[in-house]
Amino acid sequence: MQTSLRRSGNIVIVDVVGDIDLHNSPRLRKTLLQTLQEAQRVVVNLEQVRYIDSSGIASLVEGLKESQSLKSRFILFGLSKAAREVLRLTRLINVFEVYETEKQALDA
Amino acid sequence: MQTSLRRSGNIVIVDVVGDIDLHNSPRLRKTLLQTLQEAQRVVVNLEQVRYIDSSGIASLVEGLKESQSLKSRFILFGLSKAAREVLRLTRLINVFEVYETEKQALDA
Amino acid sequence: MGLSLKLVLSSDPRLLGAVRGAVRELASGAGFAEEDCRAITLAVDEALTNIIRHAYDNRPDESVELTCRSLENGLEFILRDRGRPVDPAKVCARSLEAVTPGGLGTHIIRQIMDQVCYEPLPDGNQLRLVKYVNKS
Amino acid sequence: MGLSLKLVLSSDPRLLGAVRGAVRELASGAGFAEEDCRAITLAVDEALTNIIRHAYDNRPDESVELTCRSLENGLEFILRDRGRPVDPAKVCARSLEAVTPGGLGTHIIRQIMDQVCYEPLPDGNQLRLVKYVNKS
Numbered sequence A, B: 001m002q003t004s005l006r007r008s009g010n011i012v013i014v015d016v017v018g019d020i021d022l023h024n025s026p027r028l029r030k031t032l033l034q035t036l037q038e039a040q041r042v043v044v045n046l047e048q049v050r051y052i053d054s055s056g057i058a059s060l061v062e063g064l065k066e067s068q069s070l071k072s073r074f075i076l077f078g079l080s081k082a083a084r085e086v087l088r089l090t091r092l093i094n095v096f097e098v099y100e101t102e103k104q105a106l107d108a
Numbered sequence C, D: 001m002g003l004s005l006k007l008v009l010s011s012d013p014r015l016l017g018a019v020r021g022a023v024r025e026l027a028s029g030a031g032f033a034e035e036d037c038r039a040i041t042l043a044v045d046e047a048l049t050n051i052i053r054h055a056y057d058n059r060p061d062e063s064v065e066l067t068c069r070s071l072e073n074g075l076e077f078i079l080r081d082r083g084r085p086v087d088p089a090k091v092c093a094r095s096l097e098a099v100t101p102g103g104l105g106t107h108i109i110r111q112i113m114d115q116v117c118y119e120p121l122p123d124g125n126q127l128r129l130v131k132y133v134n135k136s
């Protein structure tokens, strides 16, 4: 898994690429929590996520919780099939703010 | 591996999809040799070949030899990275008639 | 004839990707649709992740065995470890209605697999997972 | 700590895809570039194919062991079988200049791997393959 950040004003877009599993979900968690300290809105791009397991989903849930306590926004977009399926299985897909495209996520 | 045939006049295009290995290269070989009995020109589409090993290359070489003895044509196009790399390693890339696109292969 | 592939690995999360690679291809070769291949891969990965985290408390140098077998109409996965036993009361213990980061793995496994059977062995633990083709 | 993954499989060509899936991910996790990952996968597959065809004469129910280990700067693969021994005179015996369908596998293995070592064992055969990162 690789993450990279793109900033525009108060918004940070986190592009996540590859497989998210027990090996690297702690790194994703750290990136998300740090980014939330620095931006009013964190937008996570999951288009290139080939695989994500429950530890990766747990990192996203932690991001969501942190954003709620910071009163900032935490948004997902471009869910790959893998990401969509796991969020469905765990019944968490409606808990997140999810958009199809980056533009929708930025405009929301 | 899946193969499917498209006919237009004396030409048959063989679309090969997936992994070609010891398990299925005998099937590829059979398809190629049969098709060569029925068409003046056999054009093999390797765009969707994710993997090919030496047994797959051997099947292509047999197709080539058969076409030479039948005085028909045996053409490859759209080599995937995997196909290109194995044909390079085995120094066979220049032995075949190879084109980039289907159009080039049909017009040649 | 049935196919059988056994993987013996250390309990190191860096090996999960390789196991997934094998399981994904096995599932695809067994005739599962793409979405099922992804699901099966996920379930086996979650089972391994649980062994690493709970049976072995994240110690990366313990041993895990994963035996994959083709059935007439599906695939069977048997995982074996020599770590702490599973407390059945903790499996699928949380409700999926609550929004918390933990406790998702066993739910995922049960939702995907047709058979999920935790069994203590004399010298460790076994988890048997079965998925049938064309049965949702 | 070095990673180690052992695969024990029957000598059935239908399992080659699963082995490739594991090897590809291992190579990627070990830091090899995509093209090298494809090449390493190919070399290991060719070595297995040769065991199935030559050591076991295409009998699909014999056993093969593939042990994959991470080195400080690469990957090592050890293949073991209990079949017919390799005749060293036949390895890379043909010229690559001739256009014939057979005899390509051992050339492919030698061109890709940095170390290729066939070794007889008391009860079978071993092939050791090593590929280093960033060494062409």
Ligand SMILES: Nc1ncnc2c1ncn2[C@@H]1O[C@H](COP(=O)(O)OP(=O)(O)O)[C@@H](O)[C@H]1O
Binding pocket: C047, C050, C051, C053, C054, C055, C084, C085, C086, C087, C090, C091, C092, C093, C101, C102, C103, C104, C105, C106, C107
């Ligand atoms: N292989 C295992 N060995 C020991 N305990 C396990 C195992 N798998 C699951 N458990 C127990 O079941 C609980 C629920 O597991 P799970 O649903 O995967 O969520 P989590 O791993 O986040 O706790 C674990 O916390 C653990 O107590």
Ligand SMILES: Nc1ncnc2c1ncn2[C@@H]1O[C@H](COP(=O)(O)OP(=O)(O)O)[C@@H](O)[C@H]1O
Binding pocket: D047, D050, D051, D053, D054, D055, D084, D085, D086, D087, D090, D091, D092, D093, D101, D102, D103, D104, D105, D106, D107
């Ligand atoms: N694992 C093996 N066991 C026994 N013999 C082998 C093995 N690998 C290679 N050989 C010998 O080396 C020869 C060359 O192998 P290779 O280059 O892969 O081409 P091919 O398999 O098409 O003959 C084989 O024909 C066989 O005699």
